[in-house]
Amino acid sequence: MILARSMIETIAAALSAHGLTLRGGFNFAGDEETPSGLSGGAARSVLLVGQAGAAPWPHFLRWKESQLQAVANPLDTWSREVIGGVANDFGARAVSPSDRPYLPFQQWAMRAEGLRPSPLGILMHPQYGLWHAYRGALLFEVEIALHEPRGVIHLCDTCVDKPCLKSCPVSAYSADGFAYETCLAHVRGQSGAPCRTGGCLDRNACPYGVDYRYPPQVQAFHMAAFAGR
Ligand code: SF4
Ligand code: SF4
Incomplete structure (x- = not known):
């Protein structure tokens, strides 16, 4: 079974309702050690979730203001809540860049969108520059109809x-x-x-x-x- 592009577009729309952006994804190689998926079996693919610019900010602020008491690490908590909800709706396991032990988010992000690090360490995006971030990822136990991009321009080179x-x-x-x-x-x-x-x-x-x-x-x-x- 393969997660079809139409389903990936539906997931992107669900994330976009919260100001979040689907930031590409890829299938793990057959011999690659991967985290577990929702049922505990090996994940076979990953979709990265993040932001372009500050699009999630108003959504996050509304959520923060609706909390009855101060929340520790509020942006991380909000991200986990939103991405966890989307994962739940689409049969995925949600993971976060702040999970311990750390997951290789930077490597996943580089593979998902073909990006490379700037001198500041932040990945350089051809459209968003340095103004983007990763807030989580969705792990699936099936393959997805997305592939690692090739030949993405790295602006820092020039x-x-x-x-x-x-x-x-x-x-x-x-x-x-x-x-x-x-x-x-x-x-x-x-x-x-x-x-x-x-x-x-x-x-x-x-x-x-x-x-x-x-x-x-x-x-x-x-x-x-x-x-x-
Ligand atoms: S935040 Fe940036 S400009 Fe300010 S001290 Fe740190 S590296 Fe320098
Ligand atoms: S494009 Fe230039 S200024 Fe911007 S991060 Fe890359 S090297 Fe630095």
């Missing part, structure tokens, strides 16, 4: 100036990787207000996908979560 490596006041991103503690100390410190209120200056310096850039309040929300505030 970006000569790489402004994303030149805008951070403490040069947290470099060829050596990401200096997490340096970034965290700056974001928490007195001079970190621009990062706290408007988001990462390096990420905002990328010239691609600007139509999908998260509004400042969304970036501030993510920065507060990063800084533990």
